[in-house]
Amino acid sequence: MKISQKIVTNLKEGGSDFFLSVPCKLLANMISILENDKDIYYSAIPREEEGMGICAGAYLGNKLPCIMMQNTGIGNSVNSIVSLLQLYQIPVVFLISYRGTSGEPVGAQGGMASVTEDILNTLRIPMLHCNTEDDLDKISTFTNHAKVIESPVAILCNFNLMKDD
């Protein structure tokens, strides 16, 4: 719970006040924290691509949105990232549980893990890698960076960082 709490606290410090999630076991604690947080908006949603649309609308209404999802969700969302968020220069923070990284027990997750960073690089989305607890201190500045550059940014939280939280 300590890691999850630190991530949520830093996202909020960076300005995020509107949260969506498509579930992941590694995000479960963060989701519980957000469900009980009265200072922000939170909802689960069925699909990541839809979430990109909801986040875009929330930004038009002055929120700084954050969508929490597995890295697989990037694959579901490519056109909405390029033709909506980047076209209209809309900042959204992607908080990504990086399934398929070292420690992952499910072999099938390795496929999307092997292409996730290539996709984000191709899309020119700035990335923050979180491998240790100390890395989490960079999240609030990086969250604010999305707003400054009017662009989506991606925070990738490795399996081993999250697994025992």
Next chain:
Amino acid sequence: MNRFELLNLLKETIKDELVICNIGLPSQELYKINDSPNYFYMLGSMGLASSIGLGLSLAIDRNVISIDGDGSVLMNMNTLATIGNRAPSNYTLLIVDNGSYGSTGDQKTFTNESTSLKDVAIGAGCKNVIECSGEETDENLKKALADKNNSYVIISKIQSGNVPIKPIPLNAVTIRDRFRKVIGLVPYL
């Protein structure tokens, strides 16, 4: 009645409202009828007009109308479940259901066969789902906007068909900024 005639009919009702308008011909027709900074024209991401409007309605108190199409809702059908569970009372989804993919050459959609978006919306948990003719749409939209306690999904059943039209000359960031200025968020324009 086709889409252009329907949008003309709604012109007065929506002229001061925040509207998220579907990609392609719906946006181009709305632009031609009565361009206004309170209209957010989608230039990409087919399927997400309903979602963008939902996100905006969750962020502010003003009424928000998403003008969507049957083909686009079919592409993002989970949106009806999210709307059914999360839409606030200031949100209205207007589905212009002409049974065809108008912007790509009027190929038929499944609402032209066995699919009822009204039944899907109700099954997905949407309240106040109204299916009506094009002629009845304006009065139903006025009712939805006046009701401060409920969100609405209006499915307007019209004919397919388009008018000759040009692409919208505005770029995306211009559309974004003038729209946000109406909400009061852009001091520099």
